[in-house]
Amino acid sequence: MAARLFVSLDLPDTVVEALVAWRAPLLRERKELRAVAPQALHVTLCFLGTRPEKAIAPLATLVEACAMGAGGVSGLAFGEQLWLPRRRPRVLAVALEDRHGQLGSLQEQLVERLAADGWHDPEARGGRDYLPHVTVARVRGRDAVPRAVVLPTTASGGGRPPAVVFEGAALTLYRSHLLPDGARYEPLSVSRLA
DSSP states (O other), X not given: OEEEEEEEEEOOHHHHHHHHHHHHHHHHHOTTEEEOOGGGOEEEEEEEEEEXXXXXXXXXXXXXXXXXHHOOOOOEEEEXXXXXXXXXXXXXXXXXXXXXXXXXXXXXXXXXXXXXXXSOOGGGGTTOOOOOEEEEEEESSSOOOOTTOOOOOOTTGGGOOOOOEEOOOEEEEEEEEEETTXXXXXXXXXXXXX
């Protein structure tokens, strides 16, 4: 059997709660958007694609080693709202500011380690620069959001994401289950950050 796998940085519970509260009025205004489940709010660091199930154990070990060597990821904050991907938007996301560069460094080290061990080909995704973000909602149906659509705003706070500074909680190896009502993410291994 095969599994769709990715590695993410998990957010602290208080940060998830702040994001959920912030997006609630946006989702009431924009009926074409469907909320990402609170337990699925994360920062993807590396999408691994479809791998044999026997790859899960060695990948979990590799992710744990990266978490142990990371020494923590602090100084994270929410930036601007984004429609992604930029050409045919399908998701509403919030950019992540990496004030100390620790998240970018961790992501780079993870990708290098996965590539060195033959689990990831960075060039297969077009060699794009890493854009840390949290997907908070997806467009319902198959249509992309027209380019002319303005990002959602609310009367309270002008739509600005929560002003919180936080640390990453853990690195998690997830399995993505594609379902008719959206993806469900199953944590396979959780490695706490120092």
